[in-house]
Amino acid sequence: xxxxxxxxxxxxxxxxxxxxxxxxxxxxxxxxxxxxxxxxxxxxxxxxxxxxxxxxxxxxxxxxxxxxxxxxxxxxxxxxxxxxxxx
Numbered sequence: 001x002x003x004x005x006x007x008x009x010x011x012x013x014x015x016x017x018x019x020x021x022x023x024x025x026x027x028x029x030x031x032x033x034x035x036x037x038x039x040x041x042x043x044x045x046x047x048x049x050x051x052x053x054x055x056x057x058x059x060x061x062x063x064x065x066x067x068x069x070x071x072x073x074x075x076x077x078x079x080x081x082x083x084x085x086x087x
Contacts, residue, residue, distance in 0.1 A: 003058060018057040023065065024085050026051055035080040038064055 006013040026047020027037035037043050048060040065086040067078045080086045 017059070019059045020051075020055060020057040021061065022048075022051050022055075022057075023061055023063070029054070033080070034082060034086060038068070038080075038086065 003013040003015065003017040007017070024034055024037075026044060027034045029050045030037065030043065030047050032043065037047060044064065045062075048062070051057075052060050067075075067086045071078055078086050
């Protein structure tokens with residue numbers, strides 16, 4: 001928070017914040033399928049916490065896959081692949 005707070009105040013932080021967009025990697029870290037991972041927000045949170053601990057970056061992502069928005073609007077044909085994000 002201090003790093004981003006300094007930026008928002010127009011100050012130079014002590015170091016550049018590291019923002020790694022790691023979403024699907026949490027499933028692999030936990031040894032579960034992408035579909036199982038995204039079916040439970042608690043699993044996504046756990047995966048993000050494990051990635052933070054492992055790589056020491058500065059941001060955890062609280063979002064799900066992009067196709068989730070379409071699912072919430074009624075689309076029901078999401079394809080889950082172990083080699084990439086759901087589509």
